[in-house]
Amino acid sequence: MHADRSGRSLAREDGWEARMLLTRSRADKAGAGREAVLEVRGLVKHFPLTQGILVKRQVGAVKAVDGVSFDLHQGETLGIVGESGCGKSTVAKLVTHLEEPTAGTIRYKGEDITKLSGRALKAVRRNIQMVFQDPYTSLNPRMTVGDIVGEPFEIHPEAAPKGDRRRKVQELLDVVGLDPAYVNRYPHQFSGGQRQRIGIARGLALRPEIIVADEPVSALDVSVQAQVVNLMERLQDEFGLSYLFIAHDLSIVRHISDRVAVMYLGRIVEIGTETEIYEHPTHPYTQALLSAVPVPDPERAERRERIVLEGDVPSPANPPSGCHFRTRCWKAQQRCAVEEPALAVPENFAGTLHDEPVHHPSACHFAAERAAVAPPVAG
């Protein structure tokens, strides 16, 4: 109750009220037709591989992100899923400008932030904040909780006058469900779930519009994950936040996301609404990935058709030609090795209506629908 009240008082300032009104209820949030707060186009990040000690020469590059485009709309959650090494965390670092992209643009409300520096960059960063994966290493053990959550105000003094900061920090703790009396405690006095709440409070301090969350719950115990996920959903509704939610856990991504992008070896292979991706996947990688997720229901586990992929993900330093997935794909043909499939609505579904669930971008020459998750038992 208490948390709700202070949340609203926070929201009332700075015209947040108006943004809250823009946020629609969770049920009908599909993102379409709304203003994009973030437009990412052709994003590329190559990390050079060098050889030699005195004279370093580049012998190759790890293509961590290799041409990624997506929009993030006001008030929605875009989930990015993929296995380790697919480039999802690099996307997070690029969006928060912790890494410089090799190519491509990231537009925040129409302005390309990849070229910004100094004061202009600082102003944009205030609106794009990050929540990290590991609540044990992302909080400075020598700072009190009050200092950690209040540190953003040191960097952006215009956000809160000095005398007001302590009160703001206590309000923030209250908003994320921690006792405001904890301001003078240190991180080690908290459990993992509580620490992640501190990390979230810090992310919220400057009242950003976008929060990039990189695996925010994967380090937490099962029974605590749900608490943090629910908190993030509540904060989104309260403050009209847009989330870029990056995780390898497909179940959690489905739960929290309005739209989902599936990444493989630096590229998005399929993108669509949560229903389109989870119930009508058309890319073979998405189908294999979904079918591999263990379902906590023995009856359903028996009935589903599991696609077990051969081999491992190839090295991003030397990805296969054409379609990156072809070396593990059961549908691969000659065409896949030469021609890189574009991320667009596949030809064979081009005739379908816009609101049909198969009508979504999928980067496969032979895209076809295949149920990957067993349907619920009738009755």
Next chain:
Amino acid sequence: MSLLEVRDLHVEFRTRDGVAQAVNGVSCSVEAGETLAVLGESGSGKSVTAQAVMGILDMPPGRITGGEIVFQGRDLLRLPEEERRKVRGSKMAMIFQDALSSLNPVLTVGYQLGEMFRVHQGLSRKEARARAVELMERVRIPAARQRAGDFPHQFSGGMRQRIMIAMALALEPDLIIADEPTTALDVTVQAQVMELLAELQREFTMGLILITHDLGVVADVADKIAVMYAGRIVETAPVGKLYRAPAHPYTRGLLDSIPRVDQKGQQLNVIRGMPPSLLEIPPGCAYNPRCPMARTLCRTDVPPLYEVSAPRRSACHFWKEMFDAR
């Protein structure tokens, strides 16, 4: 007679801050060819139980303060260390979560696999090497002959876990204990590894104890399940029955709190609070501070494992209400 029977096992750790009661009276059994899943969060005592069975508990600070571990008719806790070592590795073997830190980084995998045969069976280096390659083929590592000369860091996570499985299988044990074998792996690789493990288990009719926190993995492979909380088993049941109708509020809480890939959920039901510290386990039922059904009795009396319907058991004073409520 069961392959393995653990009776009333107690393990504690003496630490600077006091005595941590890691395992408080755990009893369970595994038959040949059967898979028992031990499910619990971090600190529930599931890994300590496994280490005690395997005989690799760090002592001190750990101490087994009571109970029996009867394996093939013999109480392992009463065997002299020499005998115990013969059992470990040849009759029961363990697969660890983190293959990279469980393998020696400066020895080739072929050498490490071969070591099993040299030490336990006295084979020559050459024979041992040949057996190692055979094992690698059996766990489907491509180009096994060439790769036997590679070092652990040259393998991917999934391949390393296969080498761990190969090592566990080397002497064809009767029981395998797998401690979070797929937690560090990606889902597509996790599927490959679990499938391999299940297939090999069938082939050798081994008993398997699978230790995990993942309710999804359990539903896929286990025959029966024991849910642990604060060092005690709170519910044990055949897998299907447990998922259909949990008989303990903790199990119900866990099942309700996980999002599922096959359903778009509304708000998740949350278990309030957090797991207790093992230094000060709440009196009565350890789950009572987090339990929505808790009453006075729960705060004073430790619930025994009530028989729900054989072989199902629940350590909840009010398990009957769990069924009446639905």
